[in-house]
Amino acid sequence: MPGPGPHLMYAMGSGVAMMKLSNGRFGPHHTLTYTVNAFFGPDIGSFSEWLGSFFSSSGSALADAIHDPVYYFLILGLPLTFLYSWISRFSFRLGILDSFSAVPLSKRQCFLLIVAGSLSHFFLDHLFEENGRSKMYTWILSTGWWKGRAPVNPDAVFVVGFLCISLLVGFIYINRVKPVKSAINQSYQSAKLILIIASLYCLWCASQIYWVTPRRAPVGEEADLGILIFLAMYFFLPHCLCIMSINPKDVDVAQLPL
Known part of the structure; x- marks a missing residue:
């Protein structure tokens, strides 16, 4: 199973790439919060199992x-949202960790990064x-x-x-040559197109696997349904x-507590 190295490098590499693509609006605070949750986040259950053993026998259930x-x-x-938000403000105020936007993370940003880190971990x-026999991987292959x-x-x-x-x-x-160009609108429209086609693709695969008797091969031998759902959820x-x-782009620093 993946150890600390792969979790850290995958999440931090993704964060650094987003720092570059966003011109710093996804900054070091974002990257570190995302990386810590992708690396150590869900594995904190092992620590909670040890801690729970001092109080009751439910430590294993809590860890799971x-x-x-x-x-x-x-x-x-x-609780982690408040913790990471406080750490971000504290580290920014003391000059420990830089923020290209000159603001610490808000609680909303911290929660989004916690969820993202958890999904990236898995x-x-x-x-x-x-x-290679996890429930998710076995289900993917079963499609x-x-x-x-x-x-x-x-x-x-x-x-x-x-x-x-x-x-x-x-x-x-969507991206044809036209007089008025908007990268943001065209990217949103392209994303909507991908979402619509992916939904129809999954609907077709699911209908052939689960609704038709006897089961039919929706895309030859390919496990496209499982792969698409896995990528959608975890990537x-x-x-x-x-x-x-x-x-x-325009942050009102006066409204953010420092």
Whole structure:
């Protein structure tokens, strides 16, 4: 299973990349908070298990609950939000950690980064722990076809081909040459297009796997349903949360407690 190194380097590498792309609006405070939660966050359950053993026999249950992509921030999200917000203000006030936007993290930003860190932690855990037999990884593979050579169904070829071509053509149309250009609007429209096509793609796969009897191969032998849902939950969602935590271009410093 992934140790401290991969968790740290994956999260910090992503944070540094966002620092560069956002021109510092996703700053060192964002990166450090995101990295700490992606690295140590859900694994704090091991410490809570040891601590709980002094008070009751429920330490193991508490550790198992915390070591979960959702229960981690549901149980510890609120106290950690206040803690990281205070640490950000304290470190900024004393000049320990720089902020390119000249403001510490707000509580909202801290909570978003806590959730993002938890999900990013399990991006690695689900793929590389339990000898490749984690529940999530097993489910991903179960959405593929393993009963010999997958049949090539004409309707599957048509639906999948239509959706993929629609995605490519739609992207070209949104980003076509035109007099008025807006990178923000075009990126939002492109993201909406991807979300719509991905939803239809997953709907098609789910219908062939779970609703049709006998089960059919939605995309040949590929496990596309599991892969898309996994990427949406543990790759795209945490990075979207990080983007949502970025400081605005014009920050009113007077309204932020330092």
